Amino acid sequence: MTTTQRPKDRIEGYPRGWFVIGFSNEYGPGEMKSMTYFGQRLVCFRGEDGQIHVLDAWCPHLGMDLGKGKVIGNTIECPFHAWRFDGEGRCVEIPYCDSVPKRAAEGSWTQKWTVQETNGMIHVWFDPEGGPPEFELPELGEWGSDEWTDWHHSIVHIRTHSREIVENVVDIGHFAPVHGTIVEEFSNEFIDHMAIQYNKGVAYPRGGGKDYFTLKATYYGPGFQISEMSGFLESRLVNAHTMVDENSLDLRFGVMLKQTHDKAKDEAFARQYVENLTVGFQEDIQVWENKLYRDVPLLCGSDGPIMRLRKWYKQFYTPRESVAAGA
Numbered sequence: 001m002t003t004t005q006r007p008k009d010r011i012e013g014y015p016r017g018w019f020v021i022g023f024s025n026e027y028g029p030g031e032m033k034s035m036t037y038f039g040q041r042l043v044c045f046r047g048e049d050g051q052i053h054v055l056d057a058w059c060p061h062l063g064m065d066l067g068k069g070k071v072i073g074n075t076i077e078c079p080f081h082a083w084r085f086d087g088e089g090r091c092v093e094i095p096y097c098d099s100v101p102k103r104a105a106e107g108s109w110t111q112k113w114t115v116q117e118t119n120g121m122i123h124v125w126f127d128p129e130g131g132p133p134e135f136e137l138p139e140l141g142e143w144g145s146d147e148w149t150d151w152h153h154s155i156v157h158i159r160t161h162s163r164e165i166v167e168n169v170v171d172i173g174h175f176a177p178v179h180g181t182i183v184e185e186f187s188n189e190f191i192d193h194m195a196i197q198y199n200k201g202v203a204y205p206r207g208g209g210k211d212y213f214t215l216k217a218t219y220y221g222p223g224f225q226i227s228e229m230s231g232f233l234e235s236r237l238v239n240a241h242t243m244v245d246e247n248s249l250d251l252r253f254g255v256m257l258k259q260t261h262d263k264a265k266d267e268a269f270a271r272q273y274v275e276n277l278t279v280g281f282q283e284d285i286q287v288w289e290n291k292l293y294r295d296v297p298l299l300c301g302s303d304g305p306i307m308r309l310r311k312w313y314k315q316f317y318t319p320r321e322s323v324a325a326g327a
Contacts, residue, residue, distance in 0.1 A: 014246070016221075019037070029049075041067075148236070152270040155250055156282075158241075160247075163293070170195075182203075214229070215227055215230075236256040
């Protein structure tokens with residue numbers, strides 16, 4: 001009698017790192033959104049001074065979602081009793097009371113999230129233990145350049161764990177059966193908080209045609225990847241996945257293109273590129289939402305460094321494992 005090992009998911013909870021919760025062009029002055037990430041309710045708003053802030057959404061007074069209120073100046077006003085909070089989470093005004101309770105004034109009941117707006121994206125730092133950022137985000141020289149377009153982006157909600165998406169960075173074997181892409185050269189590198197894929201081959205977009213490409217895709221931590229791609233077009237791609245709860249996530253993706261300086265043509269190319277990315281991710285989603293995670297998979301010699309990637313990924317969990325474990 002043979003015994004088959006039952007699959008067991010030994011990685012639970014949320015990884016630690018920088019995570020994208022929106023693109024900059026989604027928030028004009030005075031605009032805000034409430035959202036759920038890491039099993040917590042958050043509110044993101046931009047004050048009239050242009051600064052982005054992220055706070056716990058539940059009002060410390062009687063628990064209303066601040067994201068249902070409104071932005072006034074550089075504060076957010078609760079729609080229930082009109083308490084106002086600044087970007088540090090401090091209550092600065094109660095319209096029917098001359099004094100603000102000390103803990104509310106100090107912001108000790110309303111968590112301020114560490115937020116960084118860079119490269120046209122809004123990132124929050126998340127650590128289940130509440131620690132400070134451990135690595136820096138990259139700065140893209142292309143962002144804001146007259147030679148490149150703005151981000152054209154979209155979002156999908158997926159019933160999977162973030163680790164499943166990260167494994168694509170090493171999974172050479174899935175490109176042909178899932179995406180119809182022929183890989184000619186492929187390698188990986190792991191450096192501290194970065195996991196890098198080098199890829200060269202031929203893509204066959206579902207809308208037709210053939211694209212010879214070279215690509216360098218770099219993860220900066222467990223949920224944010226930038227790809228430098230050359231092919232029919234020169235592009236920069238972003239793939240950012242942020243966990244909503246332990247069983248689902250939001251995947252944001254976008255493209256910047258090197259401009260031809262024909263605005264109509266650039267817009268058309270960008271829209272088509274996003275459509276192609278959407279199709280590609282939908283192909284992956286059919287896999288991610290219809291598989292289980294094998295902690296000890298049965299691998300073959302040409303599968304790519306899947307176990308090495310998993311060792312690298314564990315550094316973003318508690319207890320902390322040495323970065324060298326994935327090197």
